[in-house]
Amino acid sequence: MIAPIQATGLGKRFGRTWALRDCSIRIPPGKIAGLVGPNGAGKSTFLHLVAGLLSPSTGEVTVFGRSPRSHLIQLLDRVAFVAQDTPLYSGFTVADMLELGRRLNSRWDQRSVEQRLRDLEIPFDRKIRNLSGGQRSQVALGLALGKRPELLLLDEPVARLDPLARREFMQGLTASVAEDGISVLLSSHVVGDIERVCDYLVIISQGRVQVAGDIDELMGNHHLLLGPRTDDGPPPSGVEVIKTSHTERQTSLWVRGRVAHLDDGWREQPLSLEELVITYLSVPAAAALPRPELEEVPA
Amino acid sequence: MSWVTWRQHRLEGAWSLAIGAALAAAVIFVAYQLHAASCGGQANSYCFSNELGGTIAQGIVRLNLYQYGLVVLPALAGAFIGCPLVAREVENGTHRLAWTQGVTRLRWLAVKLVLVFVPLLAVAAVAGALEVVLINQLGTTPNHWAFFDQQAPVVVAATLFALALGLAAGAVIGKSVPAMAVTLVAFVVVRVGLAEIARPMYIAPLSYKSVDLNTQTGAVYPSAWWLDDPSYYDNAGHYLGTVTFNGYRGQAAYFVQHFQPGDRFWAFQSIESAILTILAAALIGFTIYWVTRRLS
Amino acid sequence: MALIEFHLDPSSGVSLYVQLMQQVRQSLLFGLLKPGDKLPTVKEVAAQVAVNPNTVLRAYRDLEHEGMVVSRPGLGTFVTAGAPASIARDRYRALRADLERCIRKGRAEHLDDSTLAALFAHVLRENHQEGVA
Numbered sequence: 001m002i003a004p005i006q007a008t009g010l011g012k013r014f015g016r017t018w019a020l021r022d023c024s025i026r027i028p029p030g031k032i033a034g035l036v037g038p039n040g041a042g043k044s045t046f047l048h049l050v051a052g053l054l055s056p057s058t059g060e061v062t063v064f065g066r067s068p069r070s071h072l073i074q075l076l077d078r079v080a081f082v083a084q085d086t087p088l089y090s091g092f093t094v095a096d097m098l099e100l101g102r103r104l105n106s107r108w109d110q111r112s113v114e115q116r117l118r119d120l121e122i123p124f125d126r127k128i129r130n131l132s133g134g135q136r137s138q139v140a141l142g143l144a145l146g147k148r149p150e151l152l153l154l155d156e157p158v159a160r161l162d163p164l165a166r167r168e169f170m171q172g173l174t175a176s177v178a179e180d181g182i183s184v185l186l187s188s189h190v191v192g193d194i195e196r197v198c199d200y201l202v203i204i205s206q207g208r209v210q211v212a213g214d215i216d217e218l219m220g221n222h223h224l225l226l227g228p229r230t231d232d233g234p235p236p237s238g239v240e241v242i243k244t245s246h247t248e249r250q251t252s253l254w255v256r257g258r259v260a261h262l263d264d265g266w267r268e269q270p271l272s273l274e275e276l277v278i279t280y281l282s283v284p285a286a287a288a289l290p291r292p293e294l295e296e297v298p299a
Numbered sequence: 300m301s302w303v304t305w306r307q308h309r310l311e312g313a314w315s316l317a318i319g320a321a322l323a324a325a326v327i328f329v330a331y332q333l334h335a336a337s338c339g340g341q342a343n344s345y346c347f348s349n350e351l352g353g354t355i356a357q358g359i360v361r362l363n364l365y366q367y368g369l370v371v372l373p374a375l376a377g378a379f380i381g382c383p384l385v386a387r388e389v390e391n392g393t394h395r396l397a398w399t400q401g402v403t404r405l406r407w408l409a410v411k412l413v414l415v416f417v418p419l420l421a422v423a424a425v426a427g428a429l430e431v432v433l434i435n436q437l438g439t440t441p442n443h444w445a446f447f448d449q450q451a452p453v454v455v456a457a458t459l460f461a462l463a464l465g466l467a468a469g470a471v472i473g474k475s476v477p478a479m480a481v482t483l484v485a486f487v488v489v490r491v492g493l494a495e496i497a498r499p500m501y502i503a504p505l506s507y508k509s510v511d512l513n514t515q516t517g518a519v520y521p522s523a524w525w526l527d528d529p530s531y532y533d534n535a536g537h538y539l540g541t542v543t544f545n546g547y548r549g550q551a552a553y554f555v556q557h558f559q560p561g562d563r564f565w566a567f568q569s570i571e572s573a574i575l576t577i578l579a580a581a582l583i584g585f586t587i588y589w590v591t592r593r594l595s
Numbered sequence: 596m597a598l599i600e601f602h603l604d605p606s607s608g609v610s611l612y613v614q615l616m617q618q619v620r621q622s623l624l625f626g627l628l629k630p631g632d633k634l635p636t637v638k639e640v641a642a643q644v645a646v647n648p649n650t651v652l653r654a655y656r657d658l659e660h661e662g663m664v665v666s667r668p669g670l671g672t673f674v675t676a677g678a679p680a681s682i683a684r685d686r687y688r689a690l691r692a693d694l695e696r697c698i699r700k701g702r703a704e705h706l707d708d709s710t711l712a713a714l715f716a717h718v719l720r721e722n723h724q725e726g727v728a
Contacts, residue, residue, distance in 0.1 A: 032647050051399055055592075071403045071591070083395035089307065090391075100303050104400035147401065170645035178638040178648035195605050199647050219610075270608045 001029050002065045004151045004183040005050055009059030012045050018207055019045040023059070025202060025212045025289075027185060032177060034198035034215075035187035036277055042207045043187040044084060047155050050185070051081040063151060077106055080144035084155040086136050090129035094122060094139055098146070105147035113146035116172065134165025141169060145176050154186035158193060166190075170197055191274040201273075203280050210280050211288040215273065218288065222276050225253040227266035242286045243279050254279045256288060300402055300410040308415055311380055318372070319422030325365050326429040332356035333436035369426060369449035373458040374486045376419055378479040381465020384411055385590060389473040404591045412583065416462050423458040427451025443564045444524035447571075448494070456572035456579070461486050463579035467586045489578070493571060499526050501570045504557040512551060522561025529554035597635035599627055601644050611646055615654035623663070623674065634664060634672040 003026045010023040020042040027033050035043050048054040049061050052068030052075075060067065066075050088097055094117065102108045117124070122135050131139065137157060144152055154173075158166040174197055177184060185202075188194055194201065201218060203211035211218070223239075229251050239257035246252075259268060271279075280286055305312070333356070336348045347353035359365065385408070388394040398404055430449045434441045447453060464485055468478040504526055507516060516525055531539040531551040539551055559567065599622050603614050622628040635643070637651045655672050658664045666672045701711045 031649075048395075051395075053395060053398060071405075073401060073403065076399065076403070077401045079399065081395065081399040083392060085392060087392040087396045089393060089396075092306065096306060100306075101400070103302050104300065104402050106401050143396075167645055171642050174641035174645050174648060175638050178636075178641040178651075192605060196603070196611065196644070196646050199649050216610075272606070272608070 003027060003062075004029050005061070005063060005185060006065075007046075007049075007059065007061040010046075010049065010056055010061050011058035012042075012049060012054060013057040018057075020049070020204075021207045023204075023209045025209055027183070027200060027202070027212075029183050030181060031200040031214075032174075032184040032186070032198045033200035033202060034194035035185060035202045035204060036189070036191060036194060037187075037204035037210075038281065039189075041204045043204055044155055046204060047081070047153050047185070047187060051079065051153055052076075053081075073106070077147065078150045079153065080147055080149035080151070081153045082140045082144050082155065082157055084159070086140035086157070088128045088136060088140060088143075091127060093125050093127050094131070095124040097128065097139060097143055098124075101143045101146045107148040109146055109148055113142045116142050116145075120168070120172075132165070133160050134162065134168065137161060137165065137169050138172065141172055145180075148180070150182055152182050152184045152186075154184070156187050156189065159189060166193070173197065191277055195273045201277075203277060205281055205284055209289065210284070210286065213288060213290050218276065219271070219273065221258075222254070222256050222271050222279075222288075223259055224269045224271045224275070225255055225259070225262070225266055226269055227251055227253075227263070243283050300406060301414060304411050304414045308411075311415070312418060315376070315380065315419055315422060319419075319426060322365055322368055322372070322426050323422075323429055325359055326426065326433055328352075329356045329359055329365070330429065330433040330436050333433070365430075366446060366449055369430060369454050373423065373454065373461040374483055374490075376458055377461025377463075377465035377486055378482045379465075380415065380419065381462040382469035382478040382482055383475050384415060384466050384469060385586070386469030386473055386475045386478050389470075390475060405587065408587060408590050412466070416459065419462065420455055420458055423455045424451050427454035430454070440521040442522050442524075442561070444522075444559070444561070447498070447567075448490070450568065452572040453568050453575070456575035457490065460489070460575040460579045460582075463582035463586075464489075467582040467589075470586045470589050493574065497574070498567065498571060499559070501567050502559070502563060504559055507556050507558055508553055510553045512554060516556055516558070520558060520560065522564075523558040524561075524564075526557040526559065529556045597639045597643070598632055599635065601635075601640060603644050603646060612650045612654040612657070615640070615646075615651060616658055619654070619658055619663070628674050630674050630676045632674045633670075634674070636671060 005025070005027040007023050007025050010020060011018060012020045023042075023046065035046065037043050045054065049056060050063060050068060052063075052071065055069050062068075063075060063079055066072060068075060068079070089100075092100070098110065098113055098117075101113070102110055114124075117138065120135075120138050122131070122138060128136065128139070141154075141157070144154075158169050161169065170193060173184070173186075176182070186198070195215075199215050201211060201213060201215050202209060222242075227250070229246055229249055231246070231251075238260050239255040241253050241255050243254040244251065254271070262268065280288070332347055332352050336353060347357045385394075388397055397407060427449065428451045430446065431443075431451060434443050434446055434450070443450065448457065461482070465478065465482040468481045468485070469475065472478040472481065507519070509516075512531075516523075516529070528541040530541055531554045533539055533550045534552045599618070601615055601618050603611055605611065607614070609617075619628070619634065628634075634655065637648050637655075640646065640651045641648050655664060655666060659666055659672075663675060664672050665675050698711060701714070706714070
């Protein structure tokens with residue numbers, strides 16, 4: 001299957017600063033992929049490159065096998081993007097925004113978007129500038145889903161929302177994915193949302209991809225081992241130590257790999273997704289990237 | 300896309316049409332008053348009746364409103380309508396919405412351009428044409444040269460140029476307000492540069508020579524454009540100067556003055572319009588390149 | 596209208612899909628779901644708890660492997676006739692009593708709640724690995 005997103009050596013420079021460097025990932029189809037990383041790590045830059053709003057300085061990125069900068073209508077129709085701060089035309093009414101979606105996209109499902117917004121009790125004749133933050137996000141999401149995309153890109157869609165609005169947004173998103181099977185890439189600060197909703201994880205830190213993989217696999221493959229203080233002892237066999245922490249009496253090891261056998265005095269503690277993310281972010285040199293796969297040659 | 304453009308710009312469109320209509324109404328009114336007054340006056344002069352209509356028309360002319368209007372409005376159109384076309388989208392971040400819909404950037408820009416520019420150019424054409432009518436009502440021999448910038452086709456070409464300038468400035472700078480400032484300054488520089496430096500030279504000027512130092516050249520060729528002050532020469536052909544109080548103590552024998560005859564006026568209009576249109580086309584072409592290839 | 600609702604606790608340390616399976620089993624245990632009942636659709640669950648649809652699919656698939664539910668394409672997922680019936684009240688009470696005894700013994704050794712829970716989890720895992728259901 002053609003990957004919805006594939007990047008090879010992707011890099012972007014603004015002036016003299018590299019916002020993104022040497023990114024090579026392949027996001028498999030049918031996943032809700034979460035993009036996490038600190039502010040300024042390059043998440044927005046990556047999304048803008050995928051959306052065709054920026055062109056790469058080095059390397060390349062393809063969406064369904066095609067360059068997003070080719071501006072092919074076929075590709076523009078298949079990809080929907082909701083930028084940070086959900087840009088909408090503030091003087092338009094909700095109905096006007098839907099009309100815009102209808103006129104500018106060839107596959108438009110007016111009825112289901114209307115139904116969705118009606119269920120959320122969003123008034124169609126209200127101007128965008130008079131909507132609450134949560135309502136704006138729902139309109140932006142509706143606009144994106146209404147064009148029946150195959151790939152949905154969301155740049156911190158819930159960053160400014162209160163918990164209820166955030167939950168409602170995610171409910172709308174997962175329900176639509178359940179119905180239409182679209183691939184999603186969403187960036188977020190809030191690892192809790194990622195945990196519920198995503199099954200693929202990409203960690204970007206300092207402009208580089210640190211981690212990319214299936215969340216279940218990542219969780220199954222990473223462990224926190226606690227045991228008595230051992231300064232230079234060999235790590236348990238078969239694992240790679242990502243991070244070490246010592247107290248006077250205790251050593252904590254964050255490891256990746258299958259733990260075949262635990263020595264006496266050692267125990268394993270489950271590692272939450274948030275802990276995993278934080279561990280990698282605190283050790284910028286560490287990386288957990290899938291082995292390169294054979295690439296699909298587009299037809 | 301047409302609907303979207305109309306919906307985004309309908310307020311500006313309404314304002315433009317209103318201002319254009321007001322301008323046209325003023326021109327028609329003044330021209331009618333001139334025509335009705337039939338003073339049979341001198342060349343190049345206004346002559347109004349003493350009734351209410353004539354007095355109002357006189358007032359309009361005194362304020363030079365429409366004369367200035369036809370010069371200033373293209374610049375304002377360029378700044379206030381041309382600049383925000385791209386700049387406002389980028390400023391507000393809505394370009395990230397507009398350029399991820401199912402239309403190419405080229406189509407997006409082209410439709411906006413055409414639907415926003417063409418009505419304005421139509422308004423400019425009507426206003427400019429009416430100005431021609433007005434000038435023709437002036438006195439027995441109207442001199443169109445005095446109002447070069449206000450007549451169609453130059454006013455149309457100037458409007459197109461201003462809009463293209465605003466569009467390009469807005470696209471490159473990405474912020475409406477600085478782009479407006481740049482547009483206004485650049486517009487003035489180009490227009491003044493053309494008027495002062497290039498325009499006299501579009502076709503090689505003719506020379507008028509007279510030994511009668513008291514000749515009023517304005518009366519000799521009332522519809523001409525006199526390019527400079529008379530240059531005085533003595534019998535031997537030495538150049539004496541351009542201003543004479545006393546005929547250079549009797550030494551001045553003749554003077555020479557350069558002019559463009561009245562029948563060249565429309566040729567000059569065409570040349571200047573062509574220059575402005577070519578500049579506008581280059582700016583629009585550049586903006587298309589910038590928006591489709593470079594801007595994020 | 597879905598017959599049951601799910602309530603997920605991401606901080607519990609238990610995978611979300613396991614929680615979904617547990618809650619289906621508990622619903623059966625407490626008589627909320629009976630053989631023949633239709634489980635909420637994947638879309639209904641996603642819309643209710645904002646969870647990845649694949650998580651729901653996986654839970655339902657594993658339940659199907661255990662023989663508790665069966666998926667009928669186009670119709671939905673249904674509780675099978677072979678699903679364990681709700682536990683009888685007296686058996687339930689007896690199990691509870693056993694556990695409470697264990698807890699009291701642990702408390703007598705000054706083990707706190709989370710240590711007891713870790714012990715329980717540890718033993719559970721060991722027994723699971725040894726193939727004891």
